[in-house]
Amino acid sequence: MKHINHWIFKLTLVLTLAIPAQLLGQDPLPSWNDGNVKSAIIQFVQDISADGEPLFVPQAERIAVFDNDGTLWAEKPIYVQLQFAIDRVKELASLHPEWKQKQPFKAVLENDLPTILDGGKRALMELILQTHTGNTTEEFSQIVQNWLIASKHPETGRLYTEMVYQPMLELLDYLRNHGFKTYIVTGGGVEFVRPWAEHVYGIPPEQVIGSSIKTEFRLQGDVPKLIRLPEINFINDKEGKPVAINQYIARRPIAAFGNSDGDLQMLQWTAAGSGARFLCIVHHTDVEREWAYDRLSNVGRLDKALDEAQQKKWTIIDIKQDWKNIFPPSHQDLTRSSQR
């Protein structure tokens, strides 16, 4: 009897969860303004869901990949993970007196952001390797979670997990309600994103793919640990994204969403499959409600990918035009401090 009750409970749950919003007459994408982009999304989902129709895609092949920084959450004024690394440097500085004289740590301790950014990827890597390693995978996950609870965006005062894009949250739900498996494919560190992606985006840790450092299995006494080493394992950016998609997902996505040149190869790889495809660029165009940047930005540069999107008629989300709301409703409009 216990077993039967258990299954009845599960079936009820399935019944409840399985009814998509449209069946109830609700708009599945309420934070999206009506227009070409919203229509294109809905048309694509209807096309690939219609069994027996030419563009139908079986559920197992409904893979959608999303960049994270600038696509699912804000990346200005700097990548959230860079802010985390900066805060970690300050926290660990007393253990590393040499950092006062050594770049890029010196710049961090002097709050000299331009010098940090001028150091380019090499400086960022150095910061990450020195502040994200030397602990176990479980300890690092806890450090990330503690930081996210305590840290606020410097201009909006919001928690970083409230700096996610409400229209994209709705899109993730909409796709999942139509049988999609949604993946994050981020240039950011995979173990920086996994601890909160399920709670914030509904994306479980095994569906988060990112850059990584090497880890090593060690027995401490009788207890096995995975130790995070100061050594790069994989950079999940540009040409790395299709490589990782093949390595982790092993199927070619049918939909891909990005916002920068770092996402171009992921979009190309997705586009090159046969059958229905949805290729999409988030274009940051709203200087009032968010940020406006593309070809000249040092964070999230969108240049070649914008040309290719225009030329190949991929879908371009114009945030100012296409998004009714940008952030989740708790603090609907950004109020920024004056230093911006």
Place this chain on the structure above:
Amino acid sequence: MKHINHWIFKLTLVLTLAIPAQLLGQDPLPSWNDGNVKSAIIQFVQDISADGEPLFVPQAERIAVFDNDGTLWAEKPIYVQLQFAIDRVKELASLHPEWKQKQPFKAVLENDLPTILDGGKRALMELILQTHTGNTTEEFSQIVQNWLIASKHPETGRLYTEMVYQPMLELLDYLRNHGFKTYIVTGGGVEFVRPWAEHVYGIPPEQVIGSSIKTEFRLQGDVPKLIRLPEINFINDKEGKPVAINQYIARRPIAAFGNSDGDLQMLQWTAAGSGARFLCIVHHTDVEREWAYDRLSNVGRLDKALDEAQQKKWTIIDIKQDWKNIFPPSHQDLTRSSQR
């Protein structure tokens, strides 16, 4: 209306699939003899499925990992992938006249298996790097599939995909019917196993974790390709297995099944989590119906892991005693040629 019909169809499907065999009064593990091992499996699954009980595990955390060679399919007389590499060497030999003088290729061309095996891991790697690369990921997948359709086990005359263990197929189904996500964590090449794992084991490609070579994204004209390079990316054996489990699954499994010392760290990692755990070693003990080997075998050596399993009271499957059937029913008993 179309949408509604679609959902009713899906719900019916869910209802049909969701009823586990026990509810219908069937034995979910008919190829297992009654005894301690079978009882322990069923007890574990009941314990973690009983909502509200102390050992209950939420569905998202029901992760079970399986080694492949020797755990899910036969690995004697040599790993199937080594046989594949040997056949590839012979196929490609006319393009590589230098192989006639160069080990381990010379040994392969002379059918000198002892010399190949004496070369150890280094020789195996060399064979794999030279015969598994230089093509695209899609081409390689096709090569594997073509080979599996055309090749037979040298002693049984069966297709290799019929050399899988029927009791383990039943176990995979049984676990999945109780909400488990089943993963393969193999020392073999991930792109050697993925093309057929879903069809044979019901394990989709994204749930196959294995050793890998590096791939590179290249645009050929306008068409993106992933090219397989003759360079090791990751060896998914011993200490590598927990590293890869963390990297791909990002949750600690609650059940792990292996058969050799290469699986020991995966079992240790799984065991070290809190809550209910199932740790299991497949011990090859049936010289009549399969093979009998453990501490002294050059393929699938089971020595340290057997000691630790005995010491920590992990479950040890004694094939001779615990398995009623070994291979799928199409050819129930092995008939071997006399050279064995």
